[in-house]
Amino acid sequence: MKKIPMTTPLVEMDGDEMTRVIWKWIKEELICPFVELKTEYYDLGLPHRDETGDQVTIDAANANRKYGVSVKCATITPNGQRMSEYSLHQMWKSPNGTIRAILDGTVFRTPIQIDPVKPVVKNWKKPITIARHAFGDIYKATEYCVPGKGRAELVFTGENGESFRETIYDFEGPGVIQGSFNKDSSIRSFAHACFRYALSLKQDLWFSAKDTISKKYDHTFKDIFQEIYEKDYQADFEKAGITYFYTLIDDAVARVVRSEGGFIWACKNYDGDVMSDMLSTAFGSLAMMTSVLVSPDGKYEYEAAHGTVTRHYYRYLKGEKTSTNPVATIFAWSGALAKRGELDGNRPLADFASALEKATLDTLNAGIMTGDLCGLCEGITPTKVTTEEFIAAIRKNLESVLA
Ligand code: NAP
Ligand code: MG
16 A cells, blocks of 8 residues: 655654654654654653753743644653653653743544543533643642631732732631732733634634633633624624524533533633643543644644553563553544644545544454543443454554545
8 A cells, every 4th residue: 555645744742751752653663654743753751851951841941832733642750750760850841831832722622432432421422522721820830828817818010010919818827828820911812722722623612711700811711702703704603504602601511411421611711721621531540632732823732641651561561461541642643633634735635534444443342442441331241352463453443444
């Protein structure tokens, strides 16, 4: 079979541990035999990040800006224990955080549904996509443990000297305070990314916050979304037959559970963090979820939502065959190849990406799966396989899909 050529390189960000091992297998078995793979390779594995003083992460993110599409393997975010395990020079920041800051993006996460695994919520017929604002709020907050009696104030000093000062609380004893922020520019980017993504998927967009309680902070989010919707997207939404609506987060939670799915739920940073875990678990597992970071100027970074699966990696190092689920990583590759195909007008490449997804889903729907999914199946007796056996089964299906 003639391999599918590529024009623009994909930015490839390699990672750590079990996912790094699986990354190589996916390339060898499921991509390189079929595609004349062209990538610009960045090794984001922790040892190389350490060697380069984390410059490689910044270079990779800039390459993503340049070429438009990247695919990223899960990476270790170092903590104290990793410092000694890898003899690190520094406790490097989360690569995902660094990349998000450079791309200024919104993260979209969608569960991958298969027939044998039914969502916990019975009426969910279609996947629900979470759109998480990936900037600011408590993730960039300043906190203080109040030692005892005293006054906490909120102070802003403007560039031109104008200022604002208000009492937060007159403490009668010890307590805690927190100052969090966001920027109109980032909220605008978030809104644009959500509206564009809803149009590209032709799905309704919901946005939820708590503006009744947070009359300035959350209300600003609500107002910016509404303004941008009316100005830039309403006409296109009406043409596409989709809707945008804002509702309170507690109302949204109730509606989500009662819904059939099939829409995008935009959430502030913390809400998105929590709700995406709730949704992924209720739909199946983190290993069955796609994740893409979309920047306001249309750059895409595809990744798996889970981590480097450390416990499995230690078993792999001892020579054991593990049954680690590679589906989210396969879908990161297929998502990136499909987007590259779309942007380059490379139809065969986009078709290959769909075939890879179909072969993966066919394998799962036939009951061949990794251990994490076996316990979730209903109505069939699944066959538990190792990661390598699972990838080999997908390859067989892929060859017949392509033939
Ligand atoms: P994790 O790697 O997601 O794994 C947690 C547990 O979830 C695993 O031990 C495993 O459970 C199960 N699991 C996750 N993915 C699986 C898969 N593909 N197949 C089968 N089971 C899977 O999270 P973690 O252990 O908290 O973090 C490990 C490392 O990953 C950390 O260094 C962290 O910094 C990093 N991390 C990276 C990213 C990212 O780059 N996107 C995200 C999160 C965490 P069992 O052991 O019970 O089988
Ligand atoms: Mg989380």
